[in-house]
Amino acid sequence: MKGEGKPTINDVAAAANVSKKTVSRVINKSPLLSDKTRAKVEAVIKDLGFVPNLQARALALRRNFIIAAIHDNPNAQFLVNVQQGILEGIEGSEFGLMVQPFDRNTEDFEQEVRAFLERQRPYGVVLLPPISSDEAIVDLCREMGTRYVRMSSIKNDDEAHIVSSNDRDAVREATAYLIEKGHTRIGLIEGPEGFTSPQERRAGFEEAMTAAGLSLDPALVRPGSYTFESGVTAAQDLIALDRRPTAIFACNDEMAIGAMITCRRSGMLIPEDISIVGFDDTPLSSHVWPSLTTVRWPIVEMARTAAQKLIEPDDVAAQMPWMLPSSLVERGSVVPPK
Amino acid sequence: MKGEGKPTINDVAAAANVSKKTVSRVINKSPLLSDKTRAKVEAVIKDLGFVPNLQARALALRRNFIIAAIHDNPNAQFLVNVQQGILEGIEGSEFGLMVQPFDRNTEDFEQEVRAFLERQRPYGVVLLPPISSDEAIVDLCREMGTRYVRMSSIKNDDEAHIVSSNDRDAVREATAYLIEKGHTRIGLIEGPEGFTSPQERRAGFEEAMTAAGLSLDPALVRPGSYTFESGVTAAQDLIALDRRPTAIFACNDEMAIGAMITCRRSGMLIPEDISIVGFDDTPLSSHVWPSLTTVRWPIVEMARTAAQKLIEPDDVAAQMPWMLPSSLVERGSVVPPK
DNA sequence: CAATTAATTGACACCGGTGCCATTCAAGGT
């Protein structure tokens, strides 16, 4: 083991006077190995500063030590939180995190994903919403034998490869909180159609209203698209009503802040004249004035769990929780109605 | 090439009736190959859907097809922009993007970086600020023979491994813009000490003031730490002065918005009573009211350039630009003073 | 104590490519 380069398994084997296979067993924590040999080899490994070459292992094992986060243009804060969570999940392991966005609007979107998976052969992939609800991609993972976990808001099939948040419960709780404060005319700004998460949020809202014996006035339910502008538009509609709502629940923070600014611009005081609740707990929500009461998605926890499920064996992964709780973050944008 | 698994170079070689080495030459675009053979092999590759195994190549070439972004807790938007840039830079290549944050405050920070580099052996790393100014990490890369590019705001030595933005020019331009509008008493909210980028920004500010024959009133220069709160504090100081500034230049958007909110809360109108300019062009800056005039860092371009420099040969990389222009984004927070 | 059986360890091919050098073959020089 003279030379310049990093020591290899052969150097270790020679120095410890054992076969390379035995060294391999040590670094793989194989149980069929005498404690004496293990100790001897470990000492040599430490002494030489040996680090197993992941590329060689990847070749032999046919799987790379990489977890890939596959996404389609989610917002920055979300993406960063997911990355943080995944990194927490793989911390202490040998895995690395690879990030790969795709544009679902291109013709050969599926081909691109396939090409990526074939090239980098990640050990597992975390599918971020909204891509996580694309069944074609899930099929692709299955077909290629790539482990995957979907981040989503509901468990839409019986498979184990999913982590979710209980948006519905959280929104029910948030709405109940408004009702408890005394609000009865509550506006709802919805999310974009065709996705499960806005549906769940709306369902939670309805459940809370129904449970409290309140009727659902269709005039108080406005469409939205998760954008600031759509929050503005929806809020303009709501405050133009004869009987304005005394509170608004917006299905995400951006719309909530759009609504907040719109209300204020038309002379209303927040929260005195109208209470507002958002969803997501973006950094924005604590920077606005008054700070926004909102629901916090357990994004980091979900991502961490997803990553852990990927690197654990199937039987262990199946034991792990798949639904993590969202929680209400009380700030300054809610008071009882006048 | 019956079987289940993906076709390998051997399958291609057999089907094309050439040696695997020849196939290797084709996929490496080697020039010493007859066009006829190349065409034949390429047809077979396409026919079989052969994708070279990057892990095997990584082993043989001793370098992984991965570009790693190494950072220490930068903000979310910045991080995402960098990722986007790097991904643009490696688009069309076989490279993947790996993201790895480190905590510079831990004892064995350097060891962690080393362990990461030894394990994953990325082909190249992009060092994000503020980690990019850590010479120990740069030395580590050099020692390990890992290619690297530093994202930073000035070129502090004669090496080629750097991409920057010309903060100084941009701030000079932005300040000149304020002066041109008629402002003469301009407040400056600085960035944290000990980093090069705030120094450059301040220098640009001073250059513009000097060039316009304006003196630099020390009372108008307030410290800041790039946080919302520090912007609030600095603005409180500035508007408490007997002769208030008619404009404020904040070294980043967060502080600018902190200043904006502080001014408004003490009854001033923006921009009528005071003009404000920020730096960074965060999404926030177009969401506040009035929208913030700011300087846009060429983050995406810098990251793209950095990635391209990594995957190109040295002589090509040396030809690429290393300083990209920041630019002033005119919005609604600046008008001439009353 | 010999015969089994279980626990350790080693030999060797193989994962799928690339580097180095030998070989083949057509073209150019004399």
Add this chain to the structure above:
DNA sequence: ACCTTGAATGGCACCGGTGTCAATTAATTG
């Protein structure tokens, strides 16, 4: 026509690990 030279390919070891199965050694049993 013979020798030289260069272009186009092939052969084979090697990158640094792992899987399979055989070999060796230790422990157990009748």
